[in-house]
Amino acid sequence: MSVSDLRDWRRSEWWSIECGVGGGSHVVNGSMSWVPDTNYIKVGTNARLSQNQALEEMNTLRFFPNKTENNCYILPLKFLGFNYIVHAGIYYGKYDGLSKPLTFDLKLDLENWTTVNTSLAAKGGILIYHEAIYLTRTVCLK
DSSP: OEEEEOSOTTSOOEEEEETTOOSSOEEETTTEEEEEGGGTOOSSEEEEOSSOOSSGGGSEEEEOSOTTSOEEEEOOOSSTTSOEEEEEEEOOTTTTSSOOOOEEEEEETTEEEEEEEOHHHHHHTOOEEEEEEEOOSEEEEO
């Protein structure tokens, strides 16, 4: 997931949050710095895919076995009252060994943003991307 404010796009900073990765931040392909999601969420389980993917940031994940609770990332947005761009990349990757692609909702401030259905993408190993411009403080997966 990547987040940036839109006050001045030429000087914007991106938070690139890698879900499920352990340890500190790291740079992928010499350009984008990724940080672990542990500072932004306290629920869920980390995992690593058994088969490496072409995009390093898609090799780790956080899944949520408790399907009854909201699983929210709390983002430390500095400028309340400004629009932010939120970019979410999703890849199923058969992390559970069951070959049962998921369907779940993405929410911004608990309002439905989109429903993600990974069944079609899972057959061809395709990444799913969703992007929104929103004034928000949380991103939830339910």
